[in-house]
Amino acid sequence: MRRKTSKIDGGLSEEVSLPSEKKFFEFLIQFGALEQLDLCRPEVTEVAERAKRLYGAIPAHALKEPAEGSSREKLIRALTIQIVILETLSGSGYRDLEWIRNALHEIRTGLREVEKGFTPPIFQARKRSPSAGREPHDQRVVKDTSVMAWLALQRFGMNKTKAAQMVADCITKRRFLPARHPTQKSVSARSILNWAERKSDGSAFDCMAWFHFTSYSPQTSQKRIIADLEEILEAYRDGRNPHLDGN
Numbered sequence: 001m002r003r004k005t006s007k008i009d010g011g012l013s014e015e016v017s018l019p020s021e022k023k024f025f026e027f028l029i030q031f032g033a034l035e036q037l038d039l040c041r042p043e044v045t046e047v048a049e050r051a052k053r054l055y056g057a058i059p060a061h062a063l064k065e066p067a068e069g070s071s072r073e074k075l076i077r078a079l080t081i082q083i084v085i086l087e088t089l090s091g092s093g094y095r096d097l098e099w100i101r102n103a104l105h106e107i108r109t110g111l112r113e114v115e116k117g118f119t120p121p122i123f124q125a126r127k128r129s130p131s132a133g134r135e136p137h138d139q140r141v142v143k144d145t146s147v148m149a150w151l152a153l154q155r156f157g158m159n160k161t162k163a164a165q166m167v168a169d170c171i172t173k174r175r176f177l178p179a180r181h182p183t184q185k186s187v188s189a190r191s192i193l194n195w196a197e198r199k200s201d202g203s204a205f206d207c208m209a210w211f212h213f214t215s216y217s218p219q220t221s222q223k224r225i226i227a228d229l230e231e232i233l234e235a236y237r238d239g240r241n242p243h244l245d246g247n
Helices: 021-037 041-056 071-087 095-115 137-155 160-173 189-199 207-213 222-238
Strands: none
Touching: 021 041, 071 095, 137 160, 137 189, 137 207, 137 222, 160 189, 160 222, 207 222
């Protein structure tokens, strides 16, 4: 598939061929494994096979996502599963892995304290440096993803102001950002244009979302782009992977 570039969408040449989204996702896994675990490609494949056998040995109902409960409670459950798996290695010559179990245990304990209304030291926010942004991570995700959708709409010939209004209407309708006042919209077209201008400094986008929004086929509709924006942000808000069709 082919696409054109713009000033702030990554600096690709005018005509480039992109791999499939699946291939790109596999590349990100390989890159992360090399960067974080110093694993080469054959080793990643071996780890994946062993992980399948490991989780396959656990009853499916024990790994099933809880149907109810808050995101924090689900996080506690996920941590508990990993802690128990690590605890099964106790006395098996894997004492060098105890620090991982202990770290996960500290996070789980901290989350339980937060549930009770306390803020343990591990979750105490550091004093923000003058150079740090003022907005939390959730808002940055919404803004960055909105800019990517705005860029995609423009690549299909839409006027930048109209594209900004479509994105703004989506953000407001789905309440991805809070409104400053009950009678106000949470986002305006001008907001989208301002966010895009700030991104023109070359700061990075999320890799997977960036790839998705820059690899549409020429037949992609404007409604599809907005629907994908909604799905990506809904998935982020729900703590799940987005369900996106191939481009």
